[in-house]
Amino acid sequence: MNNDYNDNYPRKVLITGASSGIGMEIAKILVKKGHSVFVTGRDNDKLNNFQGAKGSKAGDLTSSVFVSDLVDECSSDLRGLDSVIHCAGMGLIKKIQDTTDQEFVKITNTNLRATFLLAKKTLDKMSEEGGGRFLFLPGILGKVPMAKASAYCASKFGAVGLLKSLDLEYRSKGIQFSFFYMGGVDTVF
Numbered sequence: 137m138n139n140d141y142n143d144n145y146p147r148k149v150l151i152t153g154a155s156s157g158i159g160m161e162i163a164k165i166l167v168k169k170g171h172s173v174f175v176t177g178r179d180n181d182k183l184n185n186f187q188g189a190k191g192s193k194a195g196d197l198t199s200s201v202f203v204s205d206l207v208d209e210c211s212s213d214l215r216g217l218d219s220v221i222h223c224a225g226m227g228l229i230k231k232i233q234d235t236t237d238q239e240f241v242k243i244t245n246t247n248l249r250a251t252f253l254l255a256k257k258t259l260d261k262m263s264e265e266g267g268g269r270f271l272f273l274p275g276i277l278g279k280v281p282m283a284k285a286s287a288y289c290a291s292k293f294g295a296v297g298l299l300k301s302l303d304l305e306y307r308s309k310g311i312q313f314s315f316f317y318m319g320g321v322d323t324v325f
Contacts, residue, residue: 147171148214150207152197152254153223154186155179158273158318162221163189174210177224190214197224197250207257218268220258222251228288240287247291252298259306267310272299279317 149166153159155177166173167188175186180194191213195202211217226246228239255270262268277285278292296315303313 147219148174148216149219149221150174150176150210150214150217150258151221151223152176153225154189154192155182155194157223159221159223160186162223172214174214176206176210197254198245200253203250203253203257207254207261211261216265217258217261218265219271220254220262220268221271221273222254223273224250225292229282229285230287231284232286235287243287244291244294247288248294248298251295255299255302259302259309259311262311263306263309267312269312269314270299270302271314271316272296273316273318276317276319278315 147166149171151159151163151166151173154163154175156179159175159177160182163173163175163186172190173188174191174193175183175189176193176195176197177183178194178196183189183192183194186192191210193206193209195206197203197206207217224246226243228235228243230239251272259270262270272295274292274296277289278296281289299313299315303311306313
């Protein structure tokens, strides 16, 4: 496994949240640079129309069965896996008094539990292949709190804590973690 992440070495990349926004734009850039890209998101039509991907699979990352099938299919189509770019998630900007229990469960399930399921499956796969990189885009609210975003921040802070702990567990297996705390980005969210 070559851990020198430069543009001259083609990667085998799984990108989540690739049916829109940042995930889609990252996928387009990596395809143009000649990397082998597998895309996932919830919008099957957009994924099927994505040009240049080696494979795609639409579904829900909160399903452990879907995540297991996704990673197996991705690894098969790409003949391995050495990079994950995790962009999938959902937002919720709402006062805590106005947030329902169902909304809190949905956002933590989508932003935190899905990260757990994806990391658990992909880190094992990359470990077997000698290492890799897991990139996560929690956004600035994964690091800095904001009024009316307590449930969202909790889900992103939790995902960051999870992955930083996994960084300590998987460092000896050649897996690197990167976090991108971007501010506001012009997307549908």
